[in-house]
Amino acid sequence: MVLPWDQDPTLAAFPKTPADGQLLVLETRAKVHAMPWHRQKLTLIVSSVRHFVEERRAAGFHVEHRLADDYASGVEAFSAWAKPKALHAMAPKEWAIDGRFRALATRLPLTIHDDGGPGGHFLTTRDEFLTWVKGRKQVRMDQFYPLMRQKLGLLVDAKGKPVGGKWSFDADNREHARGVEMPTIPWFTPDALTQKVMRWVGRDDVGAWGRLEGFGWPVTRAQALSWLEHFVERRLEGFGPYEDAIRSDERFLFHSLLSVPLNLGLLRPDEVARAAAEKYQRGHVSLASAEGFIRQVIGWREFIRGVYWWLMPGLREANGLSAHRPLPDFFWAPERTGLQCVKEAVESVHDTGYTHHIQRLMVLCNYATLAGLDPRAVSHWFWAAFVDAYEWVELPNVVGMGLHATDAFTTKPYVASAAYLKRQSGLSAKGRGPAAARDEAPCARCRYDPDVRVGPTACPFNAMYWDFLDRHRERLSKNLRMRQLLTTLDRFGPEQVKAIRQTAEAHRKSLRPYEPAWAFHEDRG
Numbered sequence: 001m002v003l004p005w006d007q008d009p010t011l012a013a014f015p016k017t018p019a020d021g022q023l024l025v026l027e028t029r030a031k032v033h034a035m036p037w038h039r040q041k042l043t044l045i046v047s048s049v050r051h052f053v054e055e056r057r058a059a060g061f062h063v064e065h066r067l068a069d070d071y072a073s074g075v076e077a078f079s080a081w082a083k084p085k086a087l088h089a090m091a092p093k094e095w096a097i098d099g100r101f102r103a104l105a106t107r108l109p110l111t112i113h114d115d116g117g118p119g120g121h122f123l124t125t126r127d128e129f130l131t132w133v134k135g136r137k138q139v140r141m142d143q144f145y146p147l148m149r150q151k152l153g154l155l156v157d158a159k160g161k162p163v164g165g166k167w168s169f170d171a172d173n174r175e176h177a178r179g180v181e182m183p184t185i186p187w188f189t190p191d192a193l194t195q196k197v198m199r200w201v202g203r204d205d206v207g208a209w210g211r212l213e214g215f216g217w218p219v220t221r222a223q224a225l226s227w228l229e230h231f232v233e234r235r236l237e238g239f240g241p242y243e244d245a246i247r248s249d250e251r252f253l254f255h256s257l258l259s260v261p262l263n264l265g266l267l268r269p270d271e272v273a274r275a276a277a278e279k280y281q282r283g284h285v286s287l288a289s290a291e292g293f294i295r296q297v298i299g300w301r302e303f304i305r306g307v308y309w310w311l312m313p314g315l316r317e318a319n320g321l322s323a324h325r326p327l328p329d330f331f332w333a334p335e336r337t338g339l340q341c342v343k344e345a346v347e348s349v350h351d352t353g354y355t356h357h358i359q360r361l362m363v364l365c366n367y368a369t370l371a372g373l374d375p376r377a378v379s380h381w382f383w384a385a386f387v388d389a390y391e392w393v394e395l396p397n398v399v400g401m402g403l404h405a406t407d408a409f410t411t412k413p414y415v416a417s418a419a420y421l422k423r424q425s426g427l428s429a430k431g432r433g434p435a436a437a438r439d440e441a442p443c444a445r446c447r448y449d450p451d452v453r454v455g456p457t458a459c460p461f462n463a464m465y466w467d468f469l470d471r472h473r474e475r476l477s478k479n480l481r482m483r484q485l486l487t488t489l490d491r492f493g494p495e496q497v498k499a500i501r502q503t504a505e506a507h508r509k510s511l512r513p514y515e516p517a518w519a520f521h522e523d524r525g
């Protein structure tokens with residue numbers, strides 16, 4: 001049985017030859033209406049699943065392709081009709097669906113295969129990660145990542161030591177990208193099958209939000225492989241140095257955009273990481289770029305998936321900073337904010353279903369943390385609006401990394417003032433920089449001033465940042481780096497602190513929730 005993210009014929013649950021068995025592919029009404037999905041996300045998932053069906057049929061397999069109310073009832077109905085001797089499924093990647101499949105397995109001849117390890121999509125089994133977590137004082141990605149490098153034999157010498165003498169070259173990867181030319185993204189023209197799906201998604205009762213036109217995401221393995229090749233050939237070298245950059249006129253920079261095919265199973269994480277390692281071994285890209293990229297794929301991605309199964313279902317409720325403000329309207333209607341960096345990030349999501357990591361973390365979630373937005377509401381938005389979002393990956397990223405609603409696997413909140421955003425978009429420390437930078441840096445075109453801390457013209461990131469440190473002083477003072485920042489805050493003096501509080505509060509009071517509100521059904525599907 002094939003769920004949307006299992007589009008890999010080599011997975012353990014699937015017949016290897018047509019004589020071994022048939023495939024059951026389900027689309028569900030419940031999932032389509034579970035959230036106000038981005039129109040490109042719906043198109044991507046439905047079109048890729050239908051391409052997968054066509055490809056498997058062309059390879060000689062019998063594929064039973066059905067529309068069901070939800071996945072579990074679809075399996076039951078199929079089972080009652082076909083009376084199979086055995087059913088096989090990969091462990092569903094979503095907590096609620098996983099639970100329902102495990103309940104089914106108690107009354108149907110259903111074997112559930114781990115989605116990690118040999119025959120799985122991930123590089124570790126769920127139990128391997130839980131065993132690693134057990135008894136650890138701290139659960140941190142940088143402790144997990146070397147184990148993955150050694151396990152896969154990637155960028156390690158014969159003794160298992162890291163090539164280049166250290167595991168991470170992150171510190172080398174923080175340049176802004178002002179004036180740097182980027183290769184264009186080879187988007188795909190939708191074929192007849194995708195166009196048919198787009199017509200359906202375009203109906204008022206199906207797609208809810210986001211631009212549909214311009215859809216060009218890969219929907220087949222062949223397209224995904226050609227993107228991998230393009231990335232490794234043309235963009236990997238720039239990935240390292242410009243990984244943390246922000247540019248108004250470049251939405252994708254040197255990012256790979258491979259989360260989309262990876263999360264559908266169209267690419268396997270080990271083949272993606274090996275392609276980057278090979279490029280380095282042939283001397284075509286720097287170690288910092290290859291290592292930086294590999295760390296994301298076999299380190300962060302794998303770690304985040306482990307954390308999801310470790311912390312669910314409580315992770316959905318996490319709200320360690322007691323943040324309760326509803327999501328402001330501009331997350332759905334970007335024209336309603338004057339904050340240029342936030343507007344550009346949301347516009348990118350609206351137009352493509354994508355923003356790169358730094359916009360997700362240091363623009364959108366930074367803003368959400370400082371403004372005290374409710375973690376569950378922010379998570380719902382990410383889940384519905386991003387083309388690569390599934391609960392297993394967006395929830396730990398949003399709630400843990402992005403909003404610090406739990407400190408179970410991160411050291412400190414990822415928060416910053418406008419100074420960081422200016423720097424990453426290539427503006428000089430003082431002033432908004434040369435005229436040439438105006439098209440490239442959001443701060444240069446913003447109606448707020450990134451160099452002003454308080455008052456109506458000040459960038460809200462500034463006052464909200466210091467106000468955040470002040471409000472969460474007790475909790476944050478446990479961390480050495482945050483303690484140092486609190487010392488700076490203490491030097492401001494009472495008048496300045498009062499003005500900071502007033503400016504931050506005035507901004508927060510100006511926020512309005514979106515009307516009409518949409519419903520988010522996390523468990524449907």
Ligand SMILES: Cc1cc2nc3c(=O)[nH]c(=O)nc-3n(C[C@H](O)[C@H](O)[C@H](O)COP(=O)(O)OP(=O)(O)OC[C@H]3O[C@@H](n4cnc5c(N)ncnc54)[C@H](O)[C@@H]3O)c2cc1C
Pocket residue numbers: 254255256257258259260262263293296297300301302304355356357358360361365382386388389390393394397398401402
């Ligand atoms: C608030 C927030 C929400 C996020 N939501 C998602 C999400 O819904 N889906 C998703 O796949 N990623 C998510 N990420 C992680 C990361 O931002 C995206 O994987 C990345 O931006 C996807 O673009 P890319 O393929 O161009 O990535 P690149 O920058 O090219 O990175 C390469 C690959 O590394 C992996 N990766 C890197 N960082 C992470 C991470 N923290 N967690 C998991 N995988 C990672 C992805 O597979 C990605 O394709 C989120 C991060 C944050 C901070």
